[in-house]
Amino acid sequence: MKNFDNVTIFDHPLIQHKVAILRDEKTSMKEFRELVEEITKLMVFEAFKDVPTKTVTVKTPLEETTQTMVADDAVTIIPILRAGLGMVNGVHSLFPTARVGHIGLYRDEETLEPHEYYCKLPDGIENSIAILLDPMLATGGSAVAAIDFLKKRGCKEIRLMNIIGAPVGIEVVAKAHPDVRIYISTLDRELNENGYIVPGLGDAGDRLFGTK
Numbered sequence: 001m002k003n004f005d006n007v008t009i010f011d012h013p014l015i016q017h018k019v020a021i022l023r024d025e026k027t028s029m030k031e032f033r034e035l036v037e038e039i040t041k042l043m044v045f046e047a048f049k050d051v052p053t054k055t056v057t058v059k060t061p062l063e064e065t066t067q068t069m070v071a072d073d074a075v076t077i078i079p080i081l082r083a084g085l086g087m088v089n090g091v092h093s094l095f096p097t098a099r100v101g102h103i104g105l106y107r108d109e110e111t112l113e114p115h116e117y118y119c120k121l122p123d124g125i126e127n128s129i130a131i132l133l134d135p136m137l138a139t140g141g142s143a144v145a146a147i148d149f150l151k152k153r154g155c156k157e158i159r160l161m162n163i164i165g166a167p168v169g170i171e172v173v174a175k176a177h178p179d180v181r182i183y184i185s186t187l188d189r190e191l192n193e194n195g196y197i198v199p200g201l202g203d204a205g206d207r208l209f210g211t212k
């Protein structure tokens with residue numbers, strides 16, 4: 001795959017360890033959900049070293065001190081339904097007051113084209129970094145559609161977080177939206193004839209929510 005400036009692939013062994021368990025077909029729904037949350041937290045911790053901050057004054061039992069805290073409304077969490085929902089708590093564990101917008105998209109099983117069915121975003125999103133969440137980046141169609149939508153709604157800074165990405169999906173998003181930073185925990189080999197990432201982990205939404 002071509003190298004893109006705005007694409008970060010985490011090759012961290014602690015993340016890879018969790019992804020290995022996530023892939024396993026024997027991993028239970030509960031464990032799958034917990035792992036998605038934990039991996040997301042590790043990714044966000046690394047991807048937001050440059051989060052906007054504010055300076056505050058804190059009085060300790062000994063003296064007053066000037067400290068750094070995360071700026072108000074620094075980020076807004078945007079899960080792509082359904083599977084992106086599984087990543088929300090992982091971001092909230094680091095940004096507990098972040099507001100959440102939802103974008104509902106499903107992939108047509110035949111054409112693999114994304115279809116929008118729901119969208120609700122908080123006001124003021126244009127002044128916040130949008131953290132777009134989806135565990136799977138396959139053809140890239142859903143991510144491109146979600147980013148198009150966020151930009152139309154005035155979002156100026158968007159960071160896409162995926163747990164598993166296929167090379168084609170990364171290229172499609174990076175070419176369509178070169179300003180968007182893309183963070184992926186693991187790069188997989190390819191898509192199969194049904195548009196599934198291989199080796200992958202199967203259908204992320206089904207594994208998170210126990211559907212088939």
Ligand code: PRP
Pocket residue numbers: 080081082083084105106107108112114134135136137138139140141142143169195204205206
């Ligand atoms: C999955 C996944 C992404 C999309 C990725 O969702 O969560 O949103 O497919 O595929 P793409 O990169 O080719 O667009 P799906 O459409 O299965 O919906 P679901 O989360 O409701 O199951």
Ligand code: URA
Pocket residue numbers: 083136138195196197198200201202203204205
């Ligand atoms: N969506 C998934 O949930 N899994 C894939 O492998 C591709 C798209």
